[in-house]
Amino acid sequence: MGALATTLEKAWTPHTLERIPSLRYLVGNDFSLCYQCGLCTGSCRSAYAMKYTPRQVMNLLQLGRVDEAVASGSGLLCTACFSCTFRCPRGVAITDLMGAIQRLSLAEKHADPHIQRFYRAFMRTVERHGRFHEIEFLVRYYALNPLRLRDELRVGLTLLTKGKIVLKAPKVKSQKGIAAMFRKAAQIEGRP
């Protein structure tokens, strides 16, 4: 019991809690229950491209080595499909923990600038309109990214010729309220 108790103690260092504030809202079990079976990694389609697989990320968290998990950027490859969470025999909220690591990687700029722009552009568009708006997203994402725009031209042209790019911005009546939700969330979560 001695060794396990030490591990659990380490897992919940004040540092970990401070780094992952959403741990207090977690639904499901925290990482200390993980017994490293690897079912999460076996279920993860993007694990092959991660520096640390979901199982390894859970292990890093148990060891209190949150910073390494964050710096690896592995969370950014999570597609939030929840396969790992549904299958975990220990009920660990793996996807939400990967999400927390992902948020830290983005906030601390461990991601490629274009990936950070991708997230920012998407959320800013939803904040402004309440819904996704392709044109505004594309402008926000690619304006500073002309090299990637060249890669996307084929897909963009197909969408355009098939009449799937809506020019008019979506109209949500509560758009102002939704923008206020974004501000309130940032305030509660202590984000800039």
Place this chain on the structure above:
Amino acid sequence: MRYVYYPGCSASGTSKEAEESLQAAMGALGVEWTELEDWNCCGAAIAIGTSYLLSVALPARNLALAERAESDLVTGCSRCFLNLIRAIHYTHENASVHEKVNELLAETGVQYSGKARLRHLLDVIVNDIGLDVVAERVTQPLDGLRVAPYYGCCQGMWTYAQFDSVEDPHCFDQLLATLGAQVVDYPLKTACCGGTLSMSRRSVGAKLIGDLLAAAGDADCIVTACPLCLFNLNSFQREAGRIKGTHFNIPVLFLTQMMGMAFGLPKKALGLQRNAVPVDGLYKKIAAGATVSSGAASASRPK
């Protein structure tokens, strides 16, 4: 039957054909669909990378709107379904999440009580409308068409809605068989398509899509139950082919497009001209299949 439904951003834009065909197919079945008033984006797989509370509160606002409309909420998008069911589950399990979510929702003048019920389109078609009613409406059976059913990864729907097996669902297979199609074994039917990775990390996204396209083998088409998968599997076949060292050209349809084809609805009403990979070849195959099995057509239709 009357339903309030949540289209989601994908079906309203880059996968417009999903929305058009859904309206057409449901109309043909005599089901009334009303769009959820003033709905907002569920946050897709992106909100979770920005804010934990928003990733729960954005879908929860739509549930609150459904409560106000005093109706069950139906969605035909698996990604949206997963986010919505997650919001239901999390607010139910954790009182402080529920409280914070309502604190955010107060900004838009609504509150979520936890009463809203969520349904997936497939669940409604198979269990409410019923396969017998669908079968009666089939005028152009998809004879000879080999179809791969792609349920998509968002297994939350299977886990929580409890209307099918989590790991090996079959309701979609049954629906397609009812339309007269020959359903092929599709081992990756619940594997994730990569979602937004196709945009944010192309090399990884295209590989995941390539695996799915390759697994369909010699099927004539893939049918999806999610507009986001529909966009991914249709739009990135060239990139996926480059990574897999092959050339993909397989039509990918939304489930209500396939239903509409079997119902004999006009192509345009089903948005079939919008699919990135042309679907015209499928009509020829159906016509050929119908000639072959003309004598035994009614016998080959599953009941």
